[in-house]
Amino acid sequence: MSSLSSIETLPVNGVTYYLPKTTEDLSTLIESSRSTGRPISLRGSGHSFPLIPDSEAMDACLYVLMSYFDSVSFDDAKQRVTVGGGCHLGLDPYDPTGRSTLENSLFYQLFQHGWAIPEMGGITHQTVGGFLSTGSSGGSLIYSFDDMLVSLSILTAENPPQLRTFSVDDADPDGFHAAGIALGLFGFIVSATFRCVDTFNIEGTETISTVDNCAIDLFGSGPNDLKSWMQKTEYTRLIWWPQESVQKMVVWQAKQIPPVSGFQPKPYQEVPAIFGSNIPASVAADMIYSAIGNWPDWFTDTFNNSPESRLFADLISSQFYPMILPALLSIFVPVDDPATGPQQFRDYWWSGLCMDNQMNDKLMPVKFTELWIPIDKAPEVMNELLDFYGQSGQNTDNTGSFCVELYGAKGGKFWLGPSYGSDVIRIDVFWFANTPKDPVVTLFQRYWDRFAKYDFRCHWGKYLPTTIAGQSGAAYLQNQYPHWAAWAQLRQRLDPDNVFLTPYWKAHLAL
Numbered sequence: 001m002s003s004l005s006s007i008e009t010l011p012v013n014g015v016t017y018y019l020p021k022t023t024e025d026l027s028t029l030i031e032s033s034r035s036t037g038r039p040i041s042l043r044g045s046g047h048s049f050p051l052i053p054d055s056e057a058m059d060a061c062l063y064v065l066m067s068y069f070d071s072v073s074f075d076d077a078k079q080r081v082t083v084g085g086g087c088h089l090g091l092d093p094y095d096p097t098g099r100s101t102l103e104n105s106l107f108y109q110l111f112q113h114g115w116a117i118p119e120m121g122g123i124t125h126q127t128v129g130g131f132l133s134t135g136s137s138g139g140s141l142i143y144s145f146d147d148m149l150v151s152l153s154i155l156t157a158e159n160p161p162q163l164r165t166f167s168v169d170d171a172d173p174d175g176f177h178a179a180g181i182a183l184g185l186f187g188f189i190v191s192a193t194f195r196c197v198d199t200f201n202i203e204g205t206e207t208i209s210t211v212d213n214c215a216i217d218l219f220g221s222g223p224n225d226l227k228s229w230m231q232k233t234e235y236t237r238l239i240w241w242p243q244e245s246v247q248k249m250v251v252w253q254a255k256q257i258p259p260v261s262g263f264q265p266k267p268y269q270e271v272p273a274i275f276g277s278n279i280p281a282s283v284a285a286d287m288i289y290s291a292i293g294n295w296p297d298w299f300t301d302t303f304n305n306s307p308e309s310r311l312f313a314d315l316i317s318s319q320f321y322p323m324i325l326p327a328l329l330s331i332f333v334p335v336d337d338p339a340t341g342p343q344q345f346r347d348y349w350w351s352g353l354c355m356d357n358q359m360n361d362k363l364m365p366v367k368f369t370e371l372w373i374p375i376d377k378a379p380e381v382m383n384e385l386l387d388f389y390g391q392s393g394q395n396t397d398n399t400g401s402f403c404v405e406l407y408g409a410k411g412g413k414f415w416l417g418p419s420y421g422s423d424v425i426r427i428d429v430f431w432f433a434n435t436p437k438d439p440v441v442t443l444f445q446r447y448w449d450r451f452a453k454y455d456f457r458c459h460w461g462k463y464l465p466t467t468i469a470g471q472s473g474a475a476y477l478q479n480q481y482p483h484w485a486a487w488a489q490l491r492q493r494l495d496p497d498n499v500f501l502t503p504y505w506k507a508h509l510a511l
């Protein structure tokens with residue numbers, strides 16, 4: 001076995017990360033964790049907030065990045081790809097190791113090979129291991145990333161460590177259904193094998209209208225309602241700005257088209273390009289939202305907290321929702337001009353389906369909590385949201401000044417999948433992060449308490465409730481999963497010494 005001191009290290013966010021290169025190194029890390037009692041905190045691209053930042057802030061773990069586990073190999077006979085757990089789906093511009101490139105990403109290599117995976121999230125910075133472990137997915141009820149998974153190789157922390165394969169073809173597929181989404185608690189995902197499809201391109205539109213003029217029957221339950229639209233449209237995503245005097249709906253939709261030769265992409269523009277770059281618009285949005293997020297402290301501080309400055313700040317605050325926010329959003333989220341119509345785009349699958357990749361994580365840092373509810377409840381959920389916002393959006397404590405994303409996910413078989421057993425509608429609550437306010441206290445708890453009656457499940461890579469509806473968050477979350485007890489038992493068997501049980505998961509799951 002290798003020794004801990006022979007494994008490469010890298011400082012990231014004030015802690016030391018180990019960068020193992022072989023399964024032997026991984027075993028060394030497991031044994032070191034077992035003997036020192038420092039649990040292993042495994043980071044993919046670190047896009048799960050607050051999971052990864054909280055773990056790093058505690059400096060109580062053995063930190064590991066699986067960046068060297070990024071190989072990609074093709075099985076042409078079966079049209080399958082096997083990829084290392086540390087491989088990024090696309091380029092990760094924030095990879096602290098600097099190893100991630102477009103060329104070594106999974107999706108680009110698949111594209112070069114003439115293949116595709118027909119579903120992904122709004123960004124592709126994530127690693128294969130992180131995306132799978134948190135049950136992440138994009139907005140489709142027709143295609144699913146998880147459906148394409150054939151098998152997983154996981155190095156578990158049994159004594160001694162075991163490299164186990166969990167496959168859809170196993171005689172008893174329970175292990176596969178438990179391991180498919182395991183929060184990183186079954187061990188190191190060394191590699192994953194996926195079925196692939198032939199490459200394709202996409203085309204689509206983005207329509208920006210008022211909520212009243214939206215072409216989808218957002219709050220009804222007839223043939224043109226949200227559920228029917230999500231069921232028949234291949235890729236969908238809505239952004240709702242619910243504030244009074246704003247009331248806008250941004251509808252992004254796309255479908256697959258054949259990959260004809262001579263194809264000329266016309267990429268989707270999420271924010272207006274200035275001098276060919278998205279950065280100026282992102283900087284402007286960051287400055288505006290930072291000013292809002294720190295209001296009124298930065299203003300009154302500038303004027304030494306004088307009574308006049310406080311009076312003026314109060315005056316501006318009273319006009320924020322009626323006038324200032326609507327005026328700002330008319331620049332950043334302008335309703336479609338009838339003369340030019342909605343934005344139309346066409347692209348390759350790997351660069352087109354991830355519509356949020358252009359947003360800069362540093363300039364527009366966003367935190368989220370995400371509630372997944374069976375799609376049959378979509379009409380009730382939409383009306384509940386409307387009521388929550390105050391019908392015309394006047395309940396500013398609940399609307400906040402940012403937006404909410406609505407999208408779907410296909411039902412799945414993984415026991416801890418938030419769409420286990422049923423297609424779902426997802427309410428993804430956005431929180432602009434450059435503010436000293438606490439997202440949970442200020443906003444997220446309101447959603448959790450209000451929607452608990454729908455038995456929502458949470459996105460595992462986003463904020464999770466610590467208390468909800470009079471019980472602990474852990475008890476609530478466990479109750480949402482019919483196979484919870486069997487999953488927890490298997491976890492215990494694969495990791496008897498809790499090598500992978502970080503303080504974050506211990507607290508949130510009461511394991």
Ligand SMILES: Cc1cc2nc3c(=O)[nH]c(=O)nc-3n(C[C@H](O)[C@H](O)[C@H](O)COP(=O)(O)OP(=O)(O)OC[C@H]3O[C@@H](n4cnc5c(N)ncnc54)[C@H](O)[C@@H]3O)c2cc1C
Pocket residue numbers: 041042043044045046047048049051052066085086120121122123125126127128129130131132133134135136137138183184185187188189190356361366459461462
């Ligand atoms: C801007 C932004 C946009 C997003 N868009 C979407 C979206 O459209 N859809 C969606 O569903 N989610 C979305 N997310 C959430 C994101 O997909 C998840 O948080 C995802 O897990 C991040 O992957 P990661 O590689 O960063 O994993 P990390 O956040 O680094 O880790 C997540 C978990 O996975 C575990 N893990 C990582 N690698 C391995 C491995 N090799 N073996 C075992 N366990 C491992 C970690 O231990 C940890 O528990 C978004 C997040 C951000 C910040």
